[in-house]
Amino acid sequence: MPRVKFDTYYKYDELTAILHRLAEDYPDLVNVSSYGKSHEGRDLWVATVTNFKTGPAEEKPAMLVDGNIHAPEVIASMVALRHLCDLVEGYGTDDDITRCLDTRAFYIIPRVNVDGAELALSDEPRFVRSSTRPYPFDEEPLDGLLAEDINGDGHIFTMRVPDTNGRWKKDPDDPRLMIERGPTEEGGDYFMLLPEGRIRNYDGVTVTPRHAKEGLDLNRNWPSYWKREHEQQGAGPFPLSEPETHAQASFISSHPNIITWIAGHSFTGVLLRAGYNEPDDKMPMTDEAHYKMVGEKGTELSGYPAISVYHDFRYGRETIAGTVGWGWDHLGIFLWSPEYWAPYRNAGVEPEHYGRWLARHDADDQRKMLAYSDKELDGIGFAPWKEFDHPELGPVEIGGWNLFRFLYNPPESQIEKETAPFSKWFTWQLLMSPRLALRSSKVEALAHDTHLIQVVVENTGYLPSYGSGKALELKAVRDLVAEITLPEGASLIQGELRSEHGQLEGRAGKPSITLGAFLSDKTDNRVKLEWIVKGASGHQVEITARHDKAGHVRTSLRCD
Numbered sequence: 001m002p003r004v005k006f007d008t009y010y011k012y013d014e015l016t017a018i019l020h021r022l023a024e025d026y027p028d029l030v031n032v033s034s035y036g037k038s039h040e041g042r043d044l045w046v047a048t049v050t051n052f053k054t055g056p057a058e059e060k061p062a063m064l065v066d067g068n069i070h071a072p073e074v075i076a077s078m079v080a081l082r083h084l085c086d087l088v089e090g091y092g093t094d095d096d097i098t099r100c101l102d103t104r105a106f107y108i109i110p111r112v113n114v115d116g117a118e119l120a121l122s123d124e125p126r127f128v129r130s131s132t133r134p135y136p137f138d139e140e141p142l143d144g145l146l147a148e149d150i151n152g153d154g155h156i157f158t159m160r161v162p163d164t165n166g167r168w169k170k171d172p173d174d175p176r177l178m179i180e181r182g183p184t185e186e187g188g189d190y191f192m193l194l195p196e197g198r199i200r201n202y203d204g205v206t207v208t209p210r211h212a213k214e215g216l217d218l219n220r221n222w223p224s225y226w227k228r229e230h231e232q233q234g235a236g237p238f239p240l241s242e243p244e245t246h247a248q249a250s251f252i253s254s255h256p257n258i259i260t261w262i263a264g265h266s267f268t269g270v271l272l273r274a275g276y277n278e279p280d281d282k283m284p285m286t287d288e289a290h291y292k293m294v295g296e297k298g299t300e301l302s303g304y305p306a307i308s309v310y311h312d313f314r315y316g317r318e319t320i321a322g323t324v325g326w327g328w329d330h331l332g333i334f335l336w337s338p339e340y341w342a343p344y345r346n347a348g349v350e351p352e353h354y355g356r357w358l359a360r361h362d363a364d365d366q367r368k369m370l371a372y373s374d375k376e377l378d379g380i381g382f383a384p385w386k387e388f389d390h391p392e393l394g395p396v397e398i399g400g401w402n403l404f405r406f407l408y409n410p411p412e413s414q415i416e417k418e419t420a421p422f423s424k425w426f427t428w429q430l431l432m433s434p435r436l437a438l439r440s441s442k443v444e445a446l447a448h449d450t451h452l453i454q455v456v457v458e459n460t461g462y463l464p465s466y467g468s469g470k471a472l473e474l475k476a477v478r479d480l481v482a483e484i485t486l487p488e489g490a491s492l493i494q495g496e497l498r499s500e501h502g503q504l505e506g507r508a509g510k511p512s513i514t515l516g517a518f519l520s521d522k523t524d525n526r527v528k529l530e531w532i533v534k535g536a537s538g539h540q541v542e543i544t545a546r547h548d549k550a551g552h553v554r555t556s557l558r559c560d
Ligand SMILES: [Zn+2]
Pocket: 070, 073, 265, 266
């Protein structure tokens, strides 16, 4: 197939067609299936990517890459899709990708919230936080101002309305920009800024902006730290009440091989990591070290700082019931939520605190961003003010910052560049996963019909078999299971048909010095499995060693 183009944002049908075409063109590497249905009945797609010739994905360590749980954050969808494309194109030519897909698997969910994104990408766009199910009330919003594209240009911008007591005035340096009126200032030309839209039942005086009736936030609908609506907006009536979150949580629960989960958002240009609801000193030290190491690599590849949500990204002191929290807090899956796209950094503005910057920043930062849009993005970041005769407010102007194509997402011309760095980071992370492998095996005849069978299995991955220390602490990961299948008539003299064998360490979390007086490596990354079998002479016995996270190994041994 021709290379997928990263110069546009795909609507649902186009995205669906691309995914299925990739599965048809790369049948040995890609399988696309539906893991549920959205509120509006759209299939929720997951692409499973691995070399199927070396075994099914469920028997390999895996990473989940998703994006776009929030409706307008469509760039996150493009990063996930780009990763899928980079994997299939890199298989056989790129050594890391080839090795990764031969031994491990990716689950890629390019669009978590298909209904909300479709609304944002429609020809008459509307922007809601998440999905399109009415919540908390299934009724039209009360009278007031509702955002919509009223001049038919396919965008929702801002209305600049003359108001003698307005909060805003034109920037004397660049009258496109609106700056705050001084605290003691009077006598100028002032304006009120409102979202583009009509005012239902306008009384000629008061304007009350109303939220859309689709008030859910799917990223507040997860079980860990879930709170009711008055404490956490958009939380839904109960955890996993929504079809999209329920389907994804079910998918994750039934895929215990997932070690890392990348939940993609926009914007800011940061790699957010756990803890989300707890400080670093509450997390196992080896996990903290792992997050920091992975974060440094992410920064090296993408230029994005890697930061903890708890320490560096919360707006206040709240805890959140995000995907991010649930995966880490309940399952011990390494969790990252990158906020792709850094419009202000690109413009030369680097906020000290991202959340606080959004609430309040200097006019000079806006001037820099406008200059960036003008010079490097053909002005797409800021729509020139256009006069419009508003049915309720009279003459107004419509224009201003392009929230969808400048703040939340890069304009189309930048998608290719913006999506490029991440596939390498994801692949590098998954290559660190634990992985079971057969180290050796032997069959020894003890008597003419009695054989000793010995199989040594090892973890060849960098991480321990349990992935994170958190997963171990939560008892969210099962021990290694060994099974032996005997031919008919044979029986075990020693050993069990199925038995558990603890965890296998990796190379992570070990001292990195060679001078220590007490330094000694250990063989804690391997396990010796033994059975004595009677009555299998001339037959095969089948051995399976499986670990939920580290994968499965099988061998067939002949008792001669
Ligand atoms: Zn988001």
